[in-house]
Amino acid sequence: MATKILLDKINIPGIKSYDVYRQNGGYASVEKAIKSMTPDEITEEVKASGLRGRGGAGFPVGLKWSFIDKKSGKPRHLVCNADESEPGTFKDRYLMEHIPHLLIEGMITSSYALGANLSYIYIRGEYMWVFKILERAIKEAYAAGWLGKNILGSDYSLDLHVHCGAGAYICGEETALIESLEGKRGNPRIKPPFPAVSGLWSNPTVVNNVESIANVPWIVNNSGEAYSKIGLGRSAGTKLISASGHIRKPGVYEIEMGITVHEFINSDEYCGGMMDDRPIKALIPGGSSVPILPEHLIYKTANGEDRLMTYESLSDGGFETGSMLGSGGFIVYNDTACIVRNTWNFARFYAHESCGQCSPCREGTGWLEKILHRIETGNGTMEDIDLLWNIQSNIEGNTICPLGDAAAWPVAAAIRHFREEFEYHVLYPEKIKNRDHYVNEPFSTVKHLINK
Amino acid sequence: MEVKKYKQNINITPELQQRIDELISHYPADKRKSALLPVLHEVQDAHDNWLSAELMDKVAEILNITPIEVYEVVTFYTMYNQKPVGKYMFEFCLTSCCGIRGADDMMEYACEKLGVQPGETTPDGMFSVVGVQCLGACGYAPMMQLGDFYKEHLTREKIDKIIEDCKAGNVILHDK
Numbered sequence: 310m311a312t313k314i315l316l317d318k319i320n321i322p323g324i325k326s327y328d329v330y331r332q333n334g335g336y337a338s339v340e341k342a343i344k345s346m347t348p349d350e351i352t353e354e355v356k357a358s359g360l361r362g363r364g365g366a367g368f369p370v371g372l373k374w375s376f377i378d379k380k381s382g383k384p385r386h387l388v389c390n391a392d393e394s395e396p397g398t399f400k401d402r403y404l405m406e407h408i409p410h411l412l413i414e415g416m417i418t419s420s421y422a423l424g425a426n427l428s429y430i431y432i433r434g435e436y437m438w439v440f441k442i443l444e445r446a447i448k449e450a451y452a453a454g455w456l457g458k459n460i461l462g463s464d465y466s467l468d469l470h471v472h473c474g475a476g477a478y479i480c481g482e483e484t485a486l487i488e489s490l491e492g493k494r495g496n497p498r499i500k501p502p503f504p505a506v507s508g509l510w511s512n513p514t515v516v517n518n519v520e521s522i523a524n525v526p527w528i529v530n531n532s533g534e535a536y537s538k539i540g541l542g543r544s545a546g547t548k549l550i551s552a553s554g555h556i557r558k559p560g561v562y563e564i565e566m567g568i569t570v571h572e573f574i575n576s577d578e579y580c581g582g583m584m585d586d587r588p589i590k591a592l593i594p595g596g597s598s599v600p601i602l603p604e605h606l607i608y609k610t611a612n613g614e615d616r617l618m619t620y621e622s623l624s625d626g627g628f629e630t631g632s633m634l635g636s637g638g639f640i641v642y643n644d645t646a647c648i649v650r651n652t653w654n655f656a657r658f659y660a661h662e663s664c665g666q667c668s669p670c671r672e673g674t675g676w677l678e679k680i681l682h683r684i685e686t687g688n689g690t691m692e693d694i695d696l697l698w699n700i701q702s703n704i705e706g707n708t709i710c711p712l713g714d715a716a717a718w719p720v721a722a723a724i725r726h727f728r729e730e731f732e733y734h735v736l737y738p739e740k741i742k743n744r745d746h747y748v749n750e751p752f753s754t755v756k757h758l759i760n761k
Numbered sequence: 762m763e764v765k766k767y768k769q770n771i772n773i774t775p776e777l778q779q780r781i782d783e784l785i786s787h788y789p790a791d792k793r794k795s796a797l798l799p800v801l802h803e804v805q806d807a808h809d810n811w812l813s814a815e816l817m818d819k820v821a822e823i824l825n826i827t828p829i830e831v832y833e834v835v836t837f838y839t840m841y842n843q844k845p846v847g848k849y850m851f852e853f854c855l856t857s858c859c860g861i862r863g864a865d866d867m868m869e870y871a872c873e874k875l876g877v878q879p880g881e882t883t884p885d886g887m888f889s890v891v892g893v894q895c896l897g898a899c900g901y902a903p904m905m906q907l908g909d910f911y912k913e914h915l916t917r918e919k920i921d922k923i924i925e926d927c928k929a930g931n932v933i934l935h936d937k
């Protein structure tokens with residue numbers, strides 16, 4: 310059996326409840342931390358663990374914690390990012406729904422390390438039933454003395470609450486999330502200042518993903534060094550992967566980083582192979598924002614090495630021939646999927662979710678959506694394909710927050726690897742009229758028409 | 762453009778007020794505005810799932826902020842409805858992972874059964890159907906949101922059953 314850190318207790322009946330969670334060793338990290346460790350010692354353990362942020366960017370968690378301004382004497386906050394809106398990603402929800410106390414335990418131990426006395430979990434508004442699960446679990450934790458004043462008789466006090474959003478992908482961006490938590494529109498802030506210096510209500514703030522925080526109890530209980538030995542090199546630990554698309558067993562899986570992509574897709578322990586035994590066509594390994602990989606770059610890198618489930622291997626080859634681990638939103642496409650339609654679908658998402666502050670993003674995402682729609686519905690021209698390339702390259706790097714890049718990258722990768730499919734849409738509009746055009750006639754069976 | 766005005770009866774019951782006070786207590790006393798998003802959800806749930814200008818003004822009064830601060834927020838976030846919607850709002854996720862597993866077919870089926878187009882409400886005010894973006898259920902596609910809950914792995918039969926249950930009043934919308 311593969312090593313499990315987050316989901317090892319997930320099958321224990323009643324683990325959702327406080328009593329069962331506690332009987333199975335829950336909250337031990339809080340006891341250990343408060344009774345026998347200083348906040349800085351915990352930060353050092355997290356640094357030593359090599360844990361990297363699980364929200365998408367992969368920034369080292371311990372290092373981020375060490376940036377929090379402890380000198381100014383202002384109140385500090387830990388905010389957990391449970392906005393989870395990156396298409397293809399549904400792992401945080403799984404964790405919070407099935408083992409909510411793990412996140413709460415992680416929030417307490419981590420808040421102690423940061424010297425935060427008031428912390429929040431920011432959850433997307435659509436996860437309303439999970440919001441309620443967390444609210445109830447927090448009440449249980451207060452009643453059992455893990456939250457509130459003088460925890461375990463120490464001089465450390467912590468208040469923890471859940472806050473809900475209301476339907477805006479951009480609120481997953483940490484400064485937009487802070488704005489939203491202040492009761493405002495989710496417009497990202499210009500950085501610097503970084504939240505570690507001026508975040509929630511201008512106080513020093515750390516924002517971390519649910520999964521990042523849920524790893525902290527294990528690290529405190531077992532040491533950072535022990536954690537660093539799990540996984541592969543700089544991809545330490547396990548990773549929750551949200552698997553969806555044309556596979557036999559979609560769902561959330563905890564993997565030890567370092568297994569091959571081939572094993573993840575094809576073994577019965579994980580995705581169970583391709584649905585209906587159809588051939589694989591493309592893979593988005595880390596949520597809709599990361600580049601799509603064509604068939605020949607899924608199981609092997611451009612150098613012919615096995616592609617592994619690690620930060621390094623998935624990005625091997627850069628954007629030319631690689632992608633990113635991102636949020637672990639793993640979307641598998643078989644030969645019935647249309648890359649043009651799919652790229653348009655995501656472009657529509659980004660156009661809808663752009664907050665509108667920067668013109669390259671606001672205008673650019675709108676144009677990408679329009680032009681892609683034109684091509685997908687058989688009204689595009691060859692020049693449109695170049696125009697798409699042009700627009701995406703003018704968004705990237707020219708915006709306040711990375712949403713602009715996130716909208717540009719998928720378009721660039723689709724054209725880079727699947728240009729012929731775009732050309733086919735331009736050349737044979739009557740063949741792509743039906744939205745399921747590749748179901749009866751996969752692209753591989755009509756590809757030859759392009760060169761005629 | 763024709764601006765239609767809809768009437769809404771505003772009723773902040775003692776239970777609702779109590780819940781609002783609880784939410785406000787989650788933030789420092791001088792940061793009441795932070796409670797705006799959660800409070801709007803509660804107030805909307807208690808008022809047929811939409812927010813009239815009058816209701817927004819009331820929320821501003823409760824939180825001691827200006828009405829414009831509430832309008833700004835309501836117009837930014839997609840979950841707040843600014844006009845009446847069906848009692849049962851079927852929100853189908855149409856993003857890629859659901860799209861490749863039949864989401865559009867499911868939404869079309871629901872529309873056909875209910876006799877509406879996407880974005881419309883049945884004349885009796887019972888049902889609305891809308892297409893939305895990824896709801897974080899990509900592995901359980903196709904799916905839709907109904908009130909506080911998700912209906913996943915949808916099939917035509919499941920949609921039939923959900924509609925029947927709604928008509929019979931057997932569907933719980935909110936977890937209070």
Ligand SMILES: Cc1cc2nc3c(=O)[nH]c(=O)nc-3n(C[C@H](O)[C@H](O)[C@H](O)COP(=O)(O)O)c2cc1C
Nearest residue numbers: 362363364390392393394481482483517518521711
């Ligand atoms: C447009 C956009 C959306 C994001 N959405 C999320 C999200 O839903 N959840 C998340 O944890 N991080 C999200 N992030 C990343 C956060 O800004 C931030 O880096 C992260 O929460 C930090 O936590 P970590 O270091 O533990 O990963 C998003 C970033 C951008 C630019």
Ligand code: SF4
Nearest residue numbers: 664666667670708710
């Ligand atoms: S890049 Fe887009 S989403 Fe980000 S701040 Fe600019 S307009 Fe808003």
Ligand code: FES
Nearest residue numbers: 854859896898899
């Ligand atoms: S794509 Fe439909 S829930 Fe994510």
